[in-house]
Amino acid sequence: MNFSEFRSRDGVALAALLAQKEVSPVELMQIAIEAAERFNAHTNMISYTDFDGALDRARQHQVVAGKFSGLPFLLKDSGLASTDLPTSIGSSLFERTTAQSDSTLAMRFRDAGFISFARSTVPEMCMAPTTEARRNGGPTRNPFDPSRSSGGSSGGAAVAVACGVVPVAHGSDGGGSIRIPASCCGIFGLKPTRGRVPMGPFRGEGWGGLACDGVLTRTVRDTARALDLIAGIEPGAPYAAPPGDHFEAALDRPFERPLRIAVWQDPWGLAVDQACLEAVRQTAQLCEALGHEVVQIEASDFDYAAFINAIVTVMAANITLSARTKLAAERRDPTEAELEPAILNGFQIGARLSAPDYAAAINKLHATGRMMARMMDGYDLLLTPTLASLPVKLGTIPTSEPDFRAFRHKAGELTPFLAVVNASGQPAASLPLWREQGLPVGVQLIGQFGREDLVLRLASELEKSELWQAARQWPSVNSDG
Template sequence: MNFVEFRSRDGVDLARLLAVNEVSPLELMRIAIDAAERFNKKTNMISYSDLEGALDKASRHQVVAGKFSGLPFLLKDSALASVDLPTSMGSSLFDGTQAQSDSTLAARFRQAGFISFARSTVPEMCMAPTTEARRNGGPTRNPFDFERSSGGSSGGAAVAVACGVVPIAHGSDGGGSIRTPASCCGVFGLKPTRGRVPIGPFRGEGWAGLACDGVISRSVRDSARVLDLIAGMEPGAPYAAPPGAGFEAGLRIPFGRPLRIAVWKDPWGLPVDPICRNAQGRTAELCETLGHEVIGIDPPDFDYCAFVDAIITVMAANITLSARTRLASERRDPNTDEFEPAILDGYYLGARMSAPDYAAAINRLHATGRMMTRMMEGYDLLLTPTLASLPVKLGTISMETADFKGFRHKVGELTPFLAVVNASGQPAASLPLWRENGLPVGVQLIGQFGQEDIVLRLASQLETSELWRTAQQWPDASAAY
């Protein structure tokens, strides 16, 4: 198998070939490593790698049918503990952190058959919708326009999937960090329901329940199968999703009735690029041709600025906690060059915070979940643009300014349809359904709590459309091959 054939197949198809011995894990690993090394020179998608170790594991791997057994895989350079690879969270302060044991999810990825050979790049502490970290030696570039953002914080993961380095890569989402890069890079990204995918055992929640883990993939069925393999509550977890299984098999089940899909256009008066609105509109028309009922709605009254402030409070508190934990043995504050200016400002903001400040922020996030529940009453899904603009130019949303609040409010202007879903814990996915001058434009589906199956089934229907096929493009590989 050559690279062109490798990247033309999704993970489910490659797993089938592995199961019948048409290709070997070692052959696929060699292709993936070669592609990663070539594309990384232009995009800067990789933060750590263990290529020799991965080749050794692939050479000894015994393929098991029905999983992703023997498939090359990337772990995000987040706080997900794995004995296979160190992590930095995109920060000099945390560079080279090595776990002594696996997180539950890392163990489940291994049980699913994935062979992790590298970590994908992230912005510092995963706190930006664009992957531009000093620790990485420069930005992670969008493979369709090197002067634009790949999205964040799972930017390196989305670039790797878009380029064809791997069909599936680990991502996490605390305010849109799977869906933003999926939109920017023209791939599929599902944020699961809160509590669906384990986050322990070393912590019970991420960012007060905002954060969850999942994957970015080439196809809807790839994400559905992964969810079947990694989902399930772990003992002692503070959250649990409603029971759910058979996500891949469910893709083939027709809807027994037309879905009621609410089209949400206005994010409380914030501007949305007409191109993003157009992508949403074309998707709404397509849903109607599939027989579903599409209804335009206005959102409930909501203080979006206060919501962003609540996220800022939670994030700042987590910056301070993480840094103090790291530095506890040295009994010092971080040096000014150990964080980028905005994150250092966030550290000091968290240090000044009071307990009532944090409690009020949690109450605000919980109220947001109730608001989203009211908005979805009587509807199966919400349809929105993923982002409020095309992929931004590099440097547009920068952590080089020593103003964490101002930085995060700029993030909020780009992602008004995203973080509210993290607060509510609902499942949501960015679908690659539009291109504008070669740039990907995502459209988001938001499901009722616990109903990833509905999101995935409609996404699978849309995946067969001409709209999706037209939007599916590979980056120019001439610079790499």
């Protein structure tokens, strides 16, 4: 098998070839490693590697049918504890942090059959919607336009999937960090329901319940199978999603009735590019052509600026906790050499917070969840733009910004449809359904809490459309196989 043949197949198809012994885990790993080295030179998507160790694990791997058994895989450099690879969380402060034992999710990825061979790049402490960490030695570039962002914080993962280095990669989402890069890179990215995918055993929640883990893929069925394999209640966890499994098996099941789909395009007066609105319009028309009911709605009254301030509080508190834990033995604060200006200012904000400040921020996030529930009352799904603009130019939202609050408000202008869903805990996915000026433009489907099945089933229906197929492209940069 050559690279072109490898990337023409999704994870499910490659897993079938592995189960039939038509290819071996070692053969696929060699292809993935070679592709990673080639594309990384142009995009800077890889943080840490363990090519030799991965090849050894591939040689020893026993293929099991029905999983992703023997498939090359990337872990996000997000701090997810894995004994396979160190992590930096995109920061010099946390350089080469190692784990003595695996997180529950890392074990589930391994049990699913994935073989991790590298970490994908992230912005510092996963705090930005674009992947431009100083620690990475330069930005992670969009594979369709190197002057633009790949998105963040799962930027490296999205680039790898978009280029065909791997069909499935780990991602996480605390304010859009799966959906932003999925939109920027023209792939599929699902943020699961809060509590669907385990976060333990070393922590109970991320960012006050905003954050969750998942995957980025090129096909809907790859995400559905991955969710089947990694989802499930973790004993002792503070959150649990409603029961839900067999997501892959449900993809082709006909809908019992037409879905009621609400379309929301005006995020409290913030500007949205015409290309993003056109992507939603085309998708809404397609949904109607498929027999579903589509209704235009207006957003509920909501103080979006106050919501972003609440996120600033929660993120700043977590920066301070993480940095102080790392430096506890030295009894000092981080330096300018260890944290970028925006993140260092976030540390300083966090150090000044009071307990009432944090409690009020959590209350605001919970109120946001109730607002989203009211918006979706009576509807199966909510259709929105993923982002408010095309992939931004590199340097547009820089962590060199010395004011963390201003930095996060600028990020919020790009992502008004995203972080509200993290606050509510609902499932949501970015679908690659449009192109403008050669750049991917995603649309977002938001489901009711616990209803990934409807998001995935409608996404699978849309995936068969000419609209989706026309938007699906491979990057041209050094991509010959």
